[in-house]
Amino acid sequence: MGVPRVYCSCSVCEEARSGGVNRRMRSLVHLADEEFGTMLIDCGPDWRSQMEAAGLKRIDTILITHAHFDHIAGLPEWADLCRWLRCKGKAYAMPDVINDILTRFPWLSSHIEFHPITGPLQFGGWVVQTWKVNHGKNGYAYAFRFSHAERGKAFAYCSDSIALEGEELVPLAELDLLILGTSFYQEPYPFETRSVYDVTEALALIEDLKPVKTLFTHMSHDIDLQRNYGLPANVAFAHAGLTAIV
Template sequence: MRVTLLGTGDTTGTPTVGCDCATCERARERGIERSRFSVHVENERTCECLLIDASPDFRSQFEATGAALPDAAVITHVHFDHLDGLGNFYRLLDDLPVHAASALDPFTGASVADSIRERYDYLDVVEIHGQEPFSTFEVCGLELTLVPVEHPPMACYGLAVEDPETGAKLSLSGDTSYDIPDESRDALRDPDLLLADAIVPASLAPKHPMGGSDFDDEGVPLTFGTKHMTRQGAIRLGEDLDADETRLVHLAHYYPADEAFGEPLAVDGEVYDL
């Protein structure tokens, strides 16, 4: 299983358009990109490829990495930075099966799958397949399990991807606070690689209108506001799940410049063979 990090940024990406903060300027100087979140998984046994979340930066991501066009996709939730790249498949593919959770989201009144189906009803290439959370399904020769996480007020899902032949496992936290349900944690546990949402360091929590939450024993917030983990929360999650390696993703340009490009913060284009 070959995993390529197509996009490792949050909703505005880094560098952010029109921003001259030290972090964005340093990213420009170093030629570093953190575009909107997306992950490419190649099953080298079957020569099939899976796209996890469809970034609005789809075109530049595939051009930059040379990644093969996907045979299928999974969408974790319906925020635009994870979904709106689907429109790019017009005239690129004849069909693209897209998998998403079928459970009703009380906030939207529709499931993630139904919301995508409605939004892209004009796009014949996209075929939506609803999947029950915690029910494993097979795509591209890999076993996938969508699990609920906490990204209020909207339903959002983490994802476990396993190769049934080699035992390799990739887990994604999804956009989430640290307060992930135990059943979801169990499904994500023991990955070779964990991609964990870590939007900012805990030191910035006081700047959020809601502050921080999910404090550790030393009072460090593991969640920024209510929707995303801090760097400390994401690292702690990796420890909780016994991940062999944890890379931090969905990163904002609010990281101080002297912290923004250090380990274990990911940048676009990283490749992992599991």
């Protein structure tokens, strides 16, 4: 929902409402590397404001994790950008995700080329692996691992997942940076009603995975960035406009 939540008067939402550090939009990543061109991961309902904040006027390529509203609702605005600039955007997603998107927004294909992911993608020296991850009560999503053999670097984006095990965890090993979704610090609701890791669970997970650095994203209004949670030195909460270097 982003922060502040319209209905909420908790201290985090009130601080965010005044323009404070807890004001956050839906999760989105701008990949700023000459080998990517201009690329985003996901395109949620805050896309226009995020583009303005980043000083971006054009995006050529978007990778999409899954077809939930908070990850795709900006696609019609992107399509409109492509229409006015007379260019064709490129969206990469798994075939089932593309089917869900075009079922809801069938006109998008007039201005966006949808490329189904059927194996590893390559952008310059970066190889991108896509795999399905458990999204709890919300079904499943997909995550992306980016590896660059020449640079010896790897990072992963796994925004919507919970209780990963077995093969789901393999692409998260030996990372320089892990971006992982965490909604609450310690979520109080029954496990069967949940869809994203909480911070305590994520800390236990990265204790096993041992990435060089971890950023927590996709946070609800339970997380107060003014509070000291005693996170390890190599772990931090994401915030609007954050830049991370791999």
